[in-house]
Amino acid sequence: MLSTEKITNAFKAICEEAERLKNQDDPDQLQAGLSMIVSIAKHQNDIRNSANGSCTAHSKKQQ
Incomplete structure (x- = not known):
């Protein structure tokens, strides 16, 4: 599970990009x-x- 800080920063980044x-x-x-x-x-x-x-998550094969 992700930390609250990472999720908070993600929402902040999304808001900044949208603005x-x-x-x-x-x-x-x-x-x-x-x-x-x-x-x-x-x-x-x-x-x-x-x-x-x-990011290596996108290179993994779908099983």
């Missing part, structure tokens, strides 16, 4: 931001500063 996107006119930036929000929600952690490819 940033509210005034976004560029569709590509909007899609990238929405993708980030979905990733944060799925990981339940603020992953915005993680290196690309650092």
